[in-house]
Amino acid sequence: SAVISQKPSRDICQRGTSLTIQCQVDSQVTMMFWYRQQPGQSLTLIATANQGSEATYESGFVIDKFPISRPNLTFSTLTVSNMSPEDSSIYLCSGTSSGDEQFFGPGTRLTVL
Amino acid sequence: GENVEQHPSTLSVQEGDSAVIKCTYSDSASNYFPWYKQELGKRPQLIIDIRSNVGEKKDQRIAVTLNKTAKHFSLHITETQPEDSAVYFCAAPYNTDKLIFGTGTRLQVFP
Numbered sequence: 001s002a003v004i005s006q007k008p009s010r011d012i013c014q015r016g017t018s019l020t021i022q023c024q025v026d027s028q029v030t031m032m033f034w035y036r037q038q039p040g041q042s043l044t045l046i047a048t049a050n051q052g053s054e055a056t057y058e059s060g061f062v063i064d065k066f067p068i069s070r071p072n073l074t075f076s077t078l079t080v081s082n083m084s085p086e087d088s089s090i091y092l093c094s095g096t097s098s099g100d101e102q103f104f105g106p107g108t109r110l111t112v113l
Numbered sequence: 114g115e116n117v118e119q120h121p122s123t124l125s126v127q128e129g130d131s132a133v134i135k136c137t138y139s140d141s142a143s144n145y146f147p148w149y150k151q152e153l154g155k156r157p158q159l160i161i162d163i164r165s166n167v168g169e170k171k172d173q174r175i176a177v178t179l180n181k182t183a184k185h186f187s188l189h190i191t192e193t194q195p196e197d198s199a200v201y202f203c204a205a206p207y208n209t210d211k212l213i214f215g216t217g218t219r220l221q222v223f224p
Contacts, residue, residue: 001159031210042202043157043214092156100145100164102212104156 002027002095004105012111013083020079021108023093028073030097034066037090037107049076049093083112115140115207119215126193127223134218136203137185146186147212148177149202157202161188193222 003026013019023032032049047068048056055068070076080087090107116139126132138146144165149157163170163177163186170177174193179186190197203215 033211042217045211048211096210101147101159101162103159106156
């Protein structure tokens, strides 16, 4: 299984600012995803990070708010732009090589004041 | 699109008892069903999964069953221990590689 790390592990930000979260996988994965998990809730898929092309966003999420990059098969970033308190959440990246088993990063806990 | 329902939302059992969590899905094309365990403050961890060509899979104290006709799958934990206490999520795929997660079950095992 792939080992996935994220930076930062947590951050406290002021409203109106932006934060970029990094996701690093220790081996090449075919697919990478970004999820949001609000306190006590399930995981909600934000987007699929496509290598070398624009990410594919789920309903309710847009590129202007959550720009995503994936320059290669082991790295991706998610930016949370123009933050508001409603963006306070845990953001997780995941990866899969087989197309089935998905493994998650440890998450980034974001608090927006 | 896929829709996944999970029950119960909370489950309390005595140590040594069994726990069962059930999920239903809507997309008949789904063929892979993972279960994740998430401890407080930790990442979701894949604990077991099942593919649609089998009806049951076991790994020590945990097992998953799948009923494709009824479109439901269940997680069974036997001889529960306090360290089994966590939130458990089922998931089902849509659009090939994406996963839709259930709402989660908070399992508490009392010593």
